[in-house]
Amino acid sequence: METEATTGADTGPNFWLLKAEPDSRIVKGKDVKFSVDDFEAVKTSPWEGVRNYEARNSMQKMKLGEKALFYHSNCKNPGIAAFAEILKEAYPDHTAWDSEHPYYDPKTKQDDPKWFMVDLKFVSRAQHFVPLALLRFITDSASDSPPAGLEYLGDAGVAAIKAMDLTTRGRLSVQPVSEAAWTAIQQLASTGGWDELDLNPKKKSPAKKSADTADRPARAAKTKAKAKKRKAKGSDSEDEDEDYQEEESDAEVISKTTSARRKRKAPDDYQELPPTRRRAKASSQE
């Protein structure tokens, strides 16, 4: 059974945002770089390596032909670089079983896949790259109306942008986008018009080291408010996720994390963990 659309639409298509890293970054000896240039060159790409439940759940809701925003993350100038669409609906992410792969997950079994991916088709570049800084500029503005030059967005477009997860949920790499936000982004990408805006106001004064982080508390408050809302209406980060709590016990999921954590803190009365679920799980293997 389908859960209803995360975006609130009950019948129409959903819209999505997926993040990729345009800059080289080496993980387990492999470069995980995937820029809009790479995407445009290959035209289609499996979206492998997602290892977050909420992101995965979103991917499992994606339907053939639904539209997505291609986002540049973890780079100098993050933002929306292209438009894409779903070419193939969710199927098991085989890279989880590939020990050579940067996102190898040794705990998942081929007969019980935990991670999924979709195939994405490149549609077009954003004629005007839509920088995160612009979306933040709009989101952080006290006004309900568009800034000068972007009147075409209308108040509705501004409201949609302000409601986007992108600005408040930085770590979510696959997220739903409302249709209104989709439209607003498309308008921005095709029209531009923010060259006159100072998207990076206030460089920190040398005296005040924390000047450029001064707005973070305000941001945090917004983030919290939204998180509360999600909780209230029931986030999908955990539902439909049978293994969510059980998996933790065996913990090699991301080995680096786990091994470090296992080492953490041995209180004086530390005796060697009484095996609990971990043992049960391990012995269930034949």
Place this chain on the structure above:
DNA sequence: GCCAACGTTGGC
């Protein structure tokens, strides 16, 4: 390179 935010872990 720094560090706030946040998802996950795991002791209690």
Place this chain on the structure above:
DNA sequence: GCCAACGTTGGC
């Protein structure tokens, strides 16, 4: 089941 601790994400 709560929540402190931890490591990672990702903007800056």
